Amino acid sequence: MKIHTVLLAWCLCVSMAFAEVSHYDGVAAYVNDKVVTIETVLQQMRANFDLSKVGREALPGRIRELFPVVRDLIVDRMLILKAYEDSGAQLPNEAVNERIQTILAEDFEGNEARLRAVLRGQHMTYDAWVKQVREDMIVQAMRQLQVGKKTSVSPKRIRAYYAAHADDFAQAGRVHVRLILIPPEKGASVAEEALAALRGGEDFAAVAKRFSTDSRAEKGGDWGFVEPEKNFAPVVVAALKKLKPGEYSEILETSGYRSIVQKVEEQRGKRPTLTEAWPAVEAAVRNELGQERYKVWLEGLRKQAYIKVVNVKL
Numbered sequence: 370m371k372i373h374t375v376l377l378a379w380c381l382c383v384s385m386a387f388a389e390v391s392h393y394d395g396v397a398a399y400v401n402d403k404v405v406t407i408e409t410v411l412q413q414m415r416a417n418f419d420l421s422k423v424g425r426e427a428l429p430g431r432i433r434e435l436f437p438v439v440r441d442l443i444v445d446r447m448l449i450l451k452a453y454e455d456s457g458a459q460l461p462n463e464a465v466n467e468r469i470q471t472i473l474a475e476d477f478e479g480n481e482a483r484l485r486a487v488l489r490g491q492h493m494t495y496d497a498w499v500k501q502v503r504e505d506m507i508v509q510a511m512r513q514l515q516v517g518k519k520t521s522v523s524p525k526r527i528r529a530y531y532a533a534h535a536d537d538f539a540q541a542g543r544v545h546v547r548l549i550l551i552p553p554e555k556g557a558s559v560a561e562e563a564l565a566a567l568r569g570g571e572d573f574a575a576v577a578k579r580f581s582t583d584s585r586a587e588k589g590g591d592w593g594f595v596e597p598e599k600n601f602a603p604v605v606v607a608a609l610k611k612l613k614p615g616e617y618s619e620i621l622e623t624s625g626y627r628s629i630v631q632k633v634e635e636q637r638g639k640r641p642t643l644t645e646a647w648p649a650v651e652a653a654v655r656n657e658l659g660q661e662r663y664k665v666w667l668e669g670l671r672k673q674a675y676i677k678v679v680n681v682k683l
Contacts, residue, residue, distance in 0.1 A: 516659030540638035553625035
C-alpha cells in the first residue's frame with residue numbers, strides 16, 4: 370500500500386472517530402452562565418494532542434481518555450479568565466500584537482500566509498486565533514501572579530528538599546552516543562530497514578556506516594561523550610534518558626529526519642554540596658510552593674463558581 374493511501378486511511382479513521390462523538394453537538398459542562406460544548410472539547414483536543422500515531426482500534430479509547438482532561442482544562446481556563454475580568458485589569462493591544470509578531474517570526478519565519486494556512490487546517494479563523502493568543506497571555510499572567518508571590522522559605526524545608534532531590538542539582542552528565550541519521554528524501558522504509566538490522570543482532574556501528582548520512586557515519590555514528598541537551602533535538606534527548614547503556618531507541622522523527630540513537634555509556638555529573646546548591650534549591654522550593662499556591666487558588670475559584678460536568682458517553 371502506498372504511503373499516501375495509508376495516510377488517507379488514517380485521516381478517515383480519525384475523522385470518523387471524532388464524527389461519532391461530534392454528532393451529539395451537546396454540552397460537556399456548565400460553568401456559571403456559560404457552557405462548554407462537546408465540539409469545543411474535541412477541537413481543543415485536536416489542537417493540543419497529536420493522535421497521528423494512535424492506532425485505528427485504539428483511537429476511540431484514547432479520545433475517551435483525553436476528553437475529561439481537556440474538558441477540565443477548559444473549565445479552569447474559563448474560571449481564570451473570569452477572575453481576570455473581575456479584577457478590572459486590561460491587557461494592552463500593543464502587548465498582544467507584539468506577541469503575535471513574535472510567534473510569526475519564531476514559528477512561521479514571518480510568513481503570515483503560512484500561519485493562516487495552518488489555522489485553516491485546524492478549522493480556526495485568524496480572529497479566533499488572535500483571541501486565543503490574548504487569552505493565553507492572560508492565563509499565563511494570572512498563573513505567574515500566584516506562583517511568583519514572595520514566600521519565606523525555611524532552611525529546614527530547603528535541607529529536606531535537597532535530601533530528596535540531590536541528584537536533580539548535579540552537573541550535566543555526559544553520554545557516549547552513537548547515532549544513525551536518515552534524511553527525509555530516503556523515507557521511512559530506509560529507517561525501518563536499519564532498525565530491522567539492529568533487531569537482527571547487527572552491530573550498531575556497522576548499521577550506522579551502512580545507513581547513516583551524517584559526517585560521523587564512517588565512524589559508526591560515534592559522537593563520543595557529549596552533553597545531549599547541547600547537541601540533540603529534545604526528542605533525542607528524551608529518548609537517551611530512557612535508555613540503559615548498550616540500548617538503542619526506536620525510530621525518532623525531527624523535522625522530517627529519522628534517527629536511531631544508542632546510549633553506549635553514561636558518565637554521571639558531579640553532585641554539588643548543599644552549600645553549593647543552596648540558591649538553586651531555594652529557587653526550586655519557592656517554585657514548588659508557588660505551584661501549591663496556584664492549585665489552592667484554582668480550587669478556590671472552583672468553589673466560588675457554579676460548575677456542572679455532564680457525563681458524556683463517547
